[in-house]
Amino acid sequence: MEVPPDPAQVERLATLLQGHAVTQLLASAARFRIPDLLAEDALPVAGISARTGIPVSALNRYLPALEGLGIVRCEPDGTYRVTPLGRLLRSDTGSLHGQALMAGDEYYGAWQELDHCLLTGESAFHARHGRGLWEMAAGKPDLAAGFARTMRWNSARALSDVLALYDFTAARLVVDLGAGDATLLCGVLARYPKARGLAVEQGSMAAHAAATVREAGLDQRCAVQTGDIRRAVPSGGNVYLLKSVIHNWPDAAAVDILRTVRDAMPAGSQLLLVEKAHDSADPQAALRDLTMMVLFAGQDRTPAEYHALLIRAGFTPSAPRLGSSGMCLIAATADSVGHRDAARPMPNTGEPPR
Incomplete structure (x- = not known):
């Protein structure tokens, strides 16, 4: 008789499988520079919408997800403030801003070629993009930055x-x-x-x-x-x-x-x-x-x-x-x-x- 799975293990594996979603949540925060907007003062959702172009209806679903990751914090008055963790994604001083952008774009695609990399030992980045990181950076200033x-x-x-x-x-x-x-x-x-x-x-x-x-x-x-x-x-x-x-x-x-x-x-x-x-x-x-x-x-x-x-x-x-x-x-x-x-x-x- 098969032993039923441990619910805690099921939950843990399900969480691990959400890694792709977490990467894109953080990358979008960096791309829209949300930590920059909230660096000095808390802003209402409407204010964030006006500065990012993201509709209020979408932000009302997106910002709680960032809060769940510890990137922003919702204040009692409904405004949002960046957390110390979220400050690491700021474009001006955040040490992980560039890494977040690459993780959500060029690196993200490269990892989709992991099977090829395992079977051949070749660069998955090259397999995905048709050129190496250095060659791509030469023509993509944002990637180089x-x-x-x-x-x-x-x-x-x-x-x-x-x-x-x-x-x-x-x-x-x-x-x-x-x-x-x-x-x-x-x-x-x-x-x-x-x-x-x-x-x-x-x-x-x-x-x-x-x-x-x-x-x-x-x-x-x-x-x-x-x-x-x-x-x-x-x-x-x-x-x-x-x-x-x-x-x-x-x-x-x-x-x-x-x-x-x-x-x-x-x-x-x-x-x-x-x-x-x-x-x-x-x-x-x-x-x-x-x-x-x-x-x-x-x-x-x-x-x-x-x-x-x-x-x-x-x-x-x-x-x-x-x-x-x-x-x-x-x-x-x-x-x-x-x-x-x-x-x-x-x-x-x-x-x-x-």
């Missing part, structure tokens, strides 16, 4: 770990490869005023990096260079940074990138590989790893696995160092610097500071 905003949040969280794990006192020129919006590099330069910086990013992201450098007042000490680090890396630095880049790639491509970096590095320079360490004891680790597979056909790795990749690429890596947030930093020197002249020059958006 959302991704840059997400990278700023991630880099800001990692900065304290990087500064705690490595002493940049001897750094003369820090070259940040795949710098995102340059938040990490600017944070390093702010702590070490004698160091100069060079942020290297692809065209769609380089403008965001340049904007961050200007905002930080570091124009005289930091340049932004446009280029694809899979093909060429600038020489001349004595510290090279690769943060959250290698996990975007499967092993063979990751080793190729690392070799390109090694060939460009002058004698005596160091590479700092910074990645979130995969920890099977972390309940979110498997989902983060699968996300890399879906988006890029990449993977998260353990510190030992990153260490092994560096050795395969011709580096002599130090023992991995772990930060309080789970970031892993490995400092590595090149076994051979004889190939560094093979790196091809890349076009500049600005000359590196002298």
